[in-house]
Amino acid sequence: MAARNWSLPNIQDLSKEQERARLLPLDGCHLIVGGPGTGKSVLALLRTRRHHRDKGGQGYVFLVYNKLLLEASRELVDGAVNADSWIRRFKAMYKWALSQHCPVDGTPYRLDWPAINEAILNASAPKPPVTPFVIIDEGQDMPKDFYHALAELGFEHFYVVADQNQQITDEHSSLREIATELDIDPENRIELTENYRNCDSVARLAMAFCVEDLASPCVKLPTARPCVRAPVLVDYGPGCRWDYDTLVERLLKLADRDPAKLIGIITPNNKSRERWLKSLRERPVTLDHGRPRILTYASDSDGGDHRFSEGGIFVINAQSSKGLEFDTVFLADIDEYPYQLENKDWMDDLKRRFYVMVSRAREQVILLRQSGRNCPIEAILPVDQAILKRWR
Template sequence: MVVDFLSLAPDQQDVLASLPFDGHHLVTGPPGSGKSVLAVQRAVMLALTGEPVTLLTRSNLLRQSLEPLAAALGPEEGLDVSTVHRWLHSWHRARTGRPAPQADDGWFDWAAVFQVAAARYHGTGPLLVIDEGQDLPLDFYRLCRLIGARTTVFADECQRITDTQSTLAEISSLLTGPNRHDLTATHRTTRPVAVLAARFHVGGTRPALPDRAGPTPSLHRYGNAQQVAARVAEYTKTRPDEHVGVILRHTRHQMELAERLERLMPRSRLQTYVGEGAGRYRTLDLTRPGVTVLNRRSAKGLEFDTVFVPDTHLDAGDDPTGAGLRMLYYVLVTRPRTRLFLGYAGDKEPPLLVHIPATELVRDQSADTIAS
């Protein structure tokens, strides 16, 4: 579905309309507040002025999810949707004839990149719109300042789940005081899902709860991986038009579950994504209903009608009070538009979930009830 300006909620329209074309801007908001949609809208508006604009994401899968909307709304030329890695390699190659030198952490030799920027920069810098900006390293924003990039950053530091990440204060400092614009409402999830998500919110003011009703999230105990596959297959059999996301911690478990689902649902529209893979596991059609099996690292910025997170037991050894684990679950829990099914293996609920009351997280709901 194409989300044009008139389809936006009033608070989203207000923020978008308040963004001047010049200067740096930082737009913040909770999950489901529409940051990704507004990032596309912002990039389209800038491109319509005639200057080239690049919409950047850290995640290749998030890039894939935004590209169709940008193509539907934007001009035929002048707007590129790219990952930060691809864009920086292209930027460096245009100036040196070589791709940017990489570092062991998967990013870049920033000192070498800065030298190229300092030696080759002339005139006005590029127009950049950045989605999920909290997941980019501080050195990327240092580069933006060095090359005079005019940036609009959409971010939520309560969703930082990567090893290289930036706080809103750090982004503001490196962009020399951008104009701040805040989204406060969430438009994606139901009220019961938002209530559970609030349990994992870290820092700052909790987002206001949405009014939309829906089923209470549930927690199910699985005996083995085959039961997980059977549960997902049974659920989706009666809902062929839903977008269902299954999010797992480990790539190996992700691929094993995808193989089981292919056997159980040979005619279904099943997709899986492996970030470091290629071919059929590297490209998805996120506009197509069906089941998508993902790794947690790829879930940021995405949304589904229903989400299964069946392996919460793998987090039992992590500190349930730690900010990292809580921010991870804040991201996972806020992916569904309507239904959320958490799961675990073993005899004990994971420490992070065990104290959540049944009014917010229903236990061991039967498969017959879930499929209805």
């Protein structure tokens, strides 16, 4: 297995706006706003270094949206971080403060916020927080009630990084809601504007899906990192240049060409994820370096190889791609995304999802569509072939 160039930047390599965000006071509430590739997650992790102790208990906690991002964050700092997924840690915070289990709404992954807020309001003397400093990544994907409850439980010091344009969950917060619930002074909000991840053509395609909001503007296009290959939409199946099996072989050979690169295949649902995973693991093909690591992640499973520091192919669903980064990204079976063409809010949410998925790629992005199927997603795809080439 080949090691991949994947690590936190050195402090001296930060931009002026990033360094300003890094050096904000430890006390108080701060909001860092920026689009994909601006270094928000990097700054959140660098923030943990200012709090972290080699021995003894930690006075901070680093909260992320999902378990896969949690694993990736821990790997970047060699495990030296007190981190957790936000739902799991909130349940622990609530139980500590009120000495009772946190109310849930039907499933362990959906919290009953009305019951939570009522219990906090009626509590006589909640215990003070064990970790008074809270650092939050992808803060737009936690609900407003989450921030309200933390403030009511006595948490006073927050460092939140967020982008309103990347909301892809049913329960989310606007930047205004985060600032209001945490009483964040406008002077303690910093906006990051430069994209340091994507090469120019990938960034341009991502921008085509950006539903710009005045509260969270889209990032500037990078000018110093030209892409070697332009983004492309590939139709596969009957009547096309490639069928499914040929496409699987080409994917495996692409990974074999440079074993140190990590390829992300982002699928619309579990059925599609399992189909691609099975084919990549079983399709007979002659390779120079042997079959690459074929990884996957599902929210209802634990364990497995999820390392981002080595090359291979990682097959995940769209919902799990938040905050991650790959060298090349394939958006598989885009014809299978649910849609409501007459519902503007629905289609805007779909654009945000594609904005997030495309911007996971450092160097190249390829969209895959099955031929002969209805594909309403065409309605949100750019028609300019200078932005998205089309192969059939």
